[in-house]
Amino acid sequence: MSVRITRDDVAHVATLARLSLADDELDTFTAQLAAVLEHAEDVAALDLADVPPTSHPVPLVNVLRPDVPGPTLSPEDALAAAPQAEDGRFRVPTILGEAP
Amino acid sequence: MTDTDPTGSADRSVPTDSLGNPITVPDSDDILVVSAADGSRWELVCGLEVHAELATRTKMFSGAPNRFGDEPNTNIDPVTLGLPGTLPVVNERAVELAATFGCAVGATVQRSVFSRKNYFYPDMPKDFQISQYDQPIVIDGTLELPSGHVVGIERAHLEEDTGKSTHVGGDGRIHGADHSLVDYNRAGVPLLEIVSRPHVRSAEQARAYVSELRSILVACGISDGKMEEGSMRVDANVSVRPEGSDEIRTRCEIKNVNSLRSLGRAIEYEATRQADLHASGDRVVQETRHWNEADGRTSTMRSKEEADDYRYFPEPDLVPIDLGAERVAAIAATLPLLPAARRARLAEVTGEARTAESVVVVVERGQDDQALAALAWTTHLASESEGGPHAGEPDVAGRFMAEVVEPLAIAVAPAPKPNAPSPDSSAPAESSADPSAASAASVARWVLTDEGLAAAREASDAAKARVLVHVTQNLGAEGGADLSPLRLAELVAMEVAGELTATQAKQVLAELVDDPAATAGSVATAKGFEAMDTGALEAQVDAIIAANPSEWEQFRTGDPKVRGKLTGFFVGQVMKATKGQADGKQVTALLQSKAT
Structure with missing residues (x-):
């Protein structure tokens, strides 16, 4: 069970999060993340077979909205905050690779 | 947590699906078998993922309209754009439609939880998509094809659709494009992703499955099922194995399949490609492949290792959905005839x-x-x-x-x-x-x-x-x-x-x-169509017979094949003579009775 997080793991996660980390930062975060995971392992050591997983801290379900149209933004307002717009659309730099 | 055997390679463990159930592959009297270049024979194992846009008036998590074909960026609101401070609220109708689907395929409609799927791509302005992961709303259904073959449905989960990108320059393709333009009208439209078990054994079954699924979605008012407008999209998970074996080999996911016809072609192409790789001792790499309709080929989009790391976690802004048995039963009671x-x-x-x-x-x-x-x-x-x-x-x-x-x-x-x-x-x-x-x-x-x-x-x-x-x-x-x-x-x-x-x-x-x-x-x-009386018709038939004695002799004495061929000839002649007013069936019957 006890698998220590490696420097490579941290580099991988940083890449996924589009974070550019320097070598010394990788060392720092590897140590910090290892400490966080160790803490989680303390919990994992307990016998929790009868405890259901908690996905949410509040005991609520079914907070729903009726299927009724509400106000929309005008295209002008919507595009106002876009760094670049063209032809009623958001203009973005060249996309590398297909959509996931 | 289940993969605790330190010595076992992944290939040796029992393969399981996304919910941890063992994968089964049913037999069928219709299995696609392809021959590799070396003559070895390989059979298809295929599962399908269908994304259906739900027929709601508004989006999955906000009141912006769900409408196809409008001017770009007119059906958007702050939630669609993921602007700071906005919060999603679940569309009740979308939940009901998902439950309706579950009931229609005899599935379990269960308590479900939304999750964030994290990735960076301009089609989702939030930089994540809200989906369902380990607790989908629908699990464990079945769909019987008209042929009687049964395809298991592993799960169906609710999520939001993405925006639509247009690539400018580079012939409109992503590679070589100068820049891209994004329309977020589709972003946030409710989607039901329906995942089948790998129970599809032939291209024909794949087409029949999608077609049957579409009929059910349309009949229940869940989706308009229009593949041509993209409101129903299909991805195929294709693998092959030696004919007659019970292995589960590495699969590839085929995207960009836009019609039933392409679906069949893509599956057949991909099965042959994988068979050739296996036969020549190469490895099939688990990856997403793009179907190119014009070339009739699939090509690598991205390998699994590169991008398929979405770091799912429970969506903190949404609480679970639990309709309860009573409400699900009430929905089941409203199902139309399927x-x-x-x-x-x-x-x-x-x-x-x-x-x-x-x-x-x-x-x-x-x-x-x-x-x-x-x-x-x-x-x-x-x-x-x-x-x-x-x-x-x-x-x-x-x-x-x-x-x-x-x-x-x-x-x-x-x-x-x-x-x-x-x-x-x-x-x-x-x-x-x-x-x-x-x-x-x-x-x-x-x-x-x-x-x-x-x-x-x-x-x-x-x-x-x-x-x-x-x-x-x-x-x-x-x-x-x-x-x-x-x-x-x-x-x-x-x-x-x-x-x-x-x-x-x-x-x-x-x-x-x-x-x-x-x-x-x-x-x-x-149009001057009047019934020909039988006497007049018989006179015409007699006249044609008299005018074509050698054909008539062949007709009279020939085997059923010759007779069938000449029936066409005589009927054609009679039709010509009567300007199409004769009844072909009646002429055939007259010919038969005169020949005996």
Whole structure:
């Protein structure tokens, strides 16, 4: 069970999060993340077979909205905050690779 | 957490699906087997992921409209754009539609949790998509294909659709594009992702599965199922294994399959590609591949290792959904008659097999109500011509007219038939007999009654055959599905009575679809179609025989194959001589009787 997080793991996660980390930062975060995971392992050591997983801290379900149209933004307002717009659309730099 | 065996390689453990259940692959009498370049034989194992846009008025997590084809970026609000401070709220209707789907495929509708799927791509302005991961709303259903093959449904989960990118420069393709433009109208539209088990064994089964799924989605009002507008999209998970083995080998996910035809082609291409790799000792890499319709090939989009690391975690802004057994039961109670049951009904009434192509096609197009109602009307017209509106025993026709049709305010009186003597031509038939006034909903309710079906069942075999032929072959085009059953029934009645040949009937039908005011009788008269009497027809047949003595000798003495060929020749000659007025079937029967 006890698998220590490696420097490579941290580099991988940083890449996924589009974070550019320097070598010394990788060392720092590897140590910090290892400490966080160790803490989680303390919990994992307990016998929790009868405890259901908690996905949410509040005991609520079914907070729903009726299927009724509400106000929309005008295209002008919507595009106002876009760094670049063209032809009623958001203009973005060249996309590398297909959509996931 | 289950992968605790430190020595076991991933290949040796029992393969499991996304919910941890062991993967099973059923046998079938229709399995695609492809030959690799070295002659080795490999069989297909395929699962399908179908994304269906839900038929809601608004988006999954906000009140922005869910509408296709509008001007770019008009159906968006702050939630769609993921602006700071916005929070998602779940669309109740989307949840109900997902549950409806679960009920329709006999699945479990369970407590579900939304998760964030994290990735960076401009089609989602939030930089994550809200989806469901380990606790989807629907699990464990089945879908039976018209052929009887059963495909398991592993899960169906709710999520939001992404925006639409247009690539500028580089021929509109992503590679070489100068920049891209994004329209977020589609971002946030509710999606149901339906994941099948790897139970699809052939390209034909794949097409049948998608087609059946679409019929169910449309019948239940869950989605409009339009592949051409992208409201239904299919990805195929394809793998192969040695013929007859029970292995599970590495799969590839094929994207960009935009039609049923491409789906079949893509699966066949990909199976052969993988078979060749296995046969030559190479490794199939688990990856996402892009189907290129023009080349007829798949190519690497991205490997699994590169990008498939979405770091799912429970969406903190949304609480779980739990409809509860009572509400799910109430939804199940509202299900309409599903395609499988409708095929069974149509097959039972017409005496065709459930798997007959005509039965499958008519139900797939949703025209079974039209066909059944036309048959019911045929019975009524027949009972009328036998001497009274309620003639004939058992009096199903009269009863359903009086008890069912009239209360539903469907026009009862058939339009006057110009070809037949009309004793009550003074009746106010013109206004009250407008059959198109009968709404589709009334017709459907009418047919669903026992009386309506009983009347349809009473129709003659000839009428049943002709109605199925017309609906499958002649009413599939635009407007065909809207032709009122009564007008179709009048045409079929004339055909069955020998007043119109099959060729003539087809022409009349085209007019009926184009001109809502026309009736079978009026069109037939206008076109000068008159029934040939048998004596005149026989004289024509005799004349053709006399003019072609050597062909006739071959016909008389030849084996069935020769005879079949020459039947076409003689019928053609008679048709030519009679300018198409002869009934081909009758000519064939005359030829047969004269030859013996």
